[in-house]
């Protein structure tokens with residue numbers, strides 16, 4: 001894995017695709033073990049979580065489970081803007097259902113908190129958060145996510161669905177912003 005420069009910033013290798021696969025399998029096994037119904041609904045938060053959700057959904061391998069998509073946006077460039085924009089809502093009926101929100105990363109927690117509140121208002125049986133990455137030192141809003149792939153320091157990362165100004169979501173590995181020397 002080599003360094004990558006995008007829009008003038010340099011990123012270095014951080015988490016390999018092999019390590020990601022291992023943790024996705026582990027998290028999927030934990031969620032499967034904890035499911036109390038046969039047909040939970042997994043709500044993928046676009047855009048960032050689509051790569052993780054795709055691998056997670058196949059790893060969990062529950063024939064009666066369903067997937068849905070929702071889109072919220074709080075980031076611009078490498079910083080959270082502190083404001084939430086709901087771009088695509090949930091049309092699926094989740095009343096009485098076991099719901100798992102599938103996120104790429106929980107940073108300040110603003111997105112996760114807003115999502116939880118909106119989904120809870122739709123009267124589900126339960127709502128839990130599954131995130132590939134979690135930055136506990138950045139958490140300002142809401143709860144600690146129930147299922148976490150990797151706990152990481154408050155650094156800006158890209159790849160495996162995570163973008164830098166909409167670029168580099170297709171990288172198989174995760175990269176971290178390199179400090180200026």
Ligand code: IMP
Nearest residue numbers: 048080106107108109110111156157162
């Ligand atoms: P939060 O609302 O501050 O928790 O931020 C959540 C959203 O910000 C995530 O769903 C990502 O889309 C984006 N985000 C947070 N940290 C990073 C990062 O390190 N790289 C890329 N996107 C990030």
Ligand code: MG
Nearest residue numbers: 046047048049
């Ligand atoms: Mg996102």
